[in-house]
Amino acid sequence: MATARTENPATMVMGLNKQNGQMRGQSKAATVPSATLSVGAQSGKIPSGSQKGMSAPQISSGIRFGDDWKKCLQLPPKDMRVKTSDVTATKGNEFEDYCLKRELLMGIFEMGWEKPSPIQEESIPIALSGRDILARAKNGTGKSGAYLIPLLERIDLKKDHIQAMVLVPTRELALQVSQISIQLSKHLGGVKIMATTGGTNLRDDIMRLDETVHVVIATPGRILDLIKKGVAKVDRVQMMVMDEADKLLSQDFVVLIEEIIGFLAKNRQILLYSATFPISVQKFMSKHLQKPYEINLMDELTLKGITQYYAYVTEKQKVHCLNTLFSRLQINQSIIFCNSTQRVELLAKKITQLGYSCFYIHAKMMQEYRNRVFHDFRNGLCRNLVCTDLFTRGIDIQAVNVVINFDFPKNAETYLHRIGRSGRFGHLGLAINLITSEDRFNLKAIEDQLVTDIKPIPGTIDKSLYVAEFHSTNPDGEGEEGDGEPGRRERHGP
Structure with a gap:
């Protein structure tokens, strides 16, 4: 050893x-690769999304018609590690095949996401069409990107109300998803993203919701509290995502989820993502989902x-x-x-x-x-x-x-x-x-x-x-596995 x-x-x-x-x-x-840095890490601050909400920084791309916009991207170093077929067994699609906004594509590529993974290939076009989805895919294969990309694509900046909501079972996951959302949307020019979870100051969340918020990423108990107080108005939400849906449909949360859905409009879209699903999901599907498109990438x-x-x-x-x-x-x-x-x-x-x-x-x-x-x-x-x-x-x-x-x-x-x-x-x-x-x-x-x-x-x-091997990218062998310490920045997985 x-x-x-x-x-x-x-x-x-x-x-x-x-x-x-x-x-x-x-x-x-x-000694950990720098790609594990989360949003806010550069300043050394704790992510504060659960306290005061988060909004995407407005970055002007300065790109004019006819420019080669890809040359302006600030890409992370290319990830040369070997990958398994869990993420490489794709149909060969590109993110540009989905007719996404150029500004969103810029955020995707600057995350280091080069091509869609299998769950993203299956999910993104269906989610963009507005259809309900029930998706099963393995842990760590890109489920977050599979729903955040179509979610952000469909945000209308001319509207100043909550348009999308992502429900997650833990506070840590809420912060993580909000950070990914902010990074993906940083070129979109003003998408307002807010994370709200239990255990944080309720007054801060109320003040944040007094301003424009387009996307809310929340744990069920906190968002339900804000809805009941009349602060979070979700009657015009067009998309609700349940990440780690099996946990959200367990006895710990399912009553809260049912109540939250009761405040949504009848024509809303619901997307369920998880690696595992309990039998109880069938009852939930028949009650709340309209002819859902089912994706199952769990051959093993x-x-x-x-x-x-x-x-x-x-x-x-x-x-x-x-x-x-x-x-x-x-x-x-x-x-x-x-x-x-x-x-x-x-x-x-x-x-x-x-x-x-x-x-x-x-x-x-x-x-x-x-x-x-x-x-x-x-x-x-x-x-x-x-x-x-x-x-x-x-x-x-x-x-x-x-x-x-x-x-x-x-x-x-x-x-x-x-x-x-x-x-x-x-x-x-x-x-x-x-x-x-x-x-x-x-x-x-x-x-x-x-x-x-x-x-x-x-x-x-x-x-x-279990130790990452890097393929050589030049004759001198730079980027190869040497003493086992990471030699380059790692690519973020969605």
Whole structure:
């Protein structure tokens, strides 16, 4: 196995801030590709979309008729890593085939999105036609782009009311989707985007909605509260998207979703996206969707680029096993899952004591601390993050190449979403499961349900299975995999 590039324990000053979820020694950033920077990262500020809303910066392109507008684009370095057929098995379409506004195309290309992925090819033209959609596609294959591109294309800047709404199950996902929306729409000349979630100042949201807002990205409880207060007027919303729709249709949210839909116009368009769907979705579809176009790209459930192993251990051996993995694996960034908030904090403390910097995040933390942890981990300030299943929904951090189930999940759906945090957008990833005797039946059941093979962990793990390989782009070999540290900026996956 390759030697891990982690902080030298001898040089670390141990520190523990139990409030904010950031347990680390020296504040040296992990070596993480710069494409993981989120909006606002350049200024070092926490994304503030959930507090005061967000609006796309108005950037004048200065392009006149007849100009070669593509020459003016500020493109990120080209992503030369190998990708799997999860994102490369396309029909060969181009984004320009969909007759999108030039300004939107500029935002798409400047995100580093070169060609549509399979889910985008299937979804974008149908969504543009106004038809309802039920779409299933694997984690990390471009679902956000599949609905945000047609959503932004259809925004009419001459109208000053809410025209589109994206519902998501977690605050972190709301911030992430709003950031992508802002980046995509930065050349559109004034699309006003607002993120609103629970746990933030309601007065700020009310003041923001007193101004023009075109797109609202929200968690169900908060937007319903704003609707009932008469502040968020959604009767003219033309498109409602449900991202991670299976979670939104679970018992936790479905009553709120039904109530929100009751405030919408009868002729609205509803788009549902997820990797998995419960049986209850059929009842919801028959009640609220009009002849939905169904997309199913789930010929197999797990991502092709993720290699899965299990290590058979006792409960007492788990921390020692984790320490061994840290010392032997070539980790860019890792996410480590536990089954309870208490175990998250205990494990984060243990990892810190072992000499590795570590953040943690769970639902019982104050929102401002969750924002800071999410923001800083995304920007590469720490290599390891310990969390609950709060972090399994749609969170896209391109630098994560290893997921470890310190506690094995109880069901196949949770397992699928957890391991999908690595191997984003067709890239390579590694999932390692620590299995006790009590977990062995769950392991077999999940293998059967997902029709996947979780193998015993070998003595040496080939780093080519989970470490990005770059193709040479010049005779000197610049851009090739060298010592395993990323040599160029990574492309954002949608």
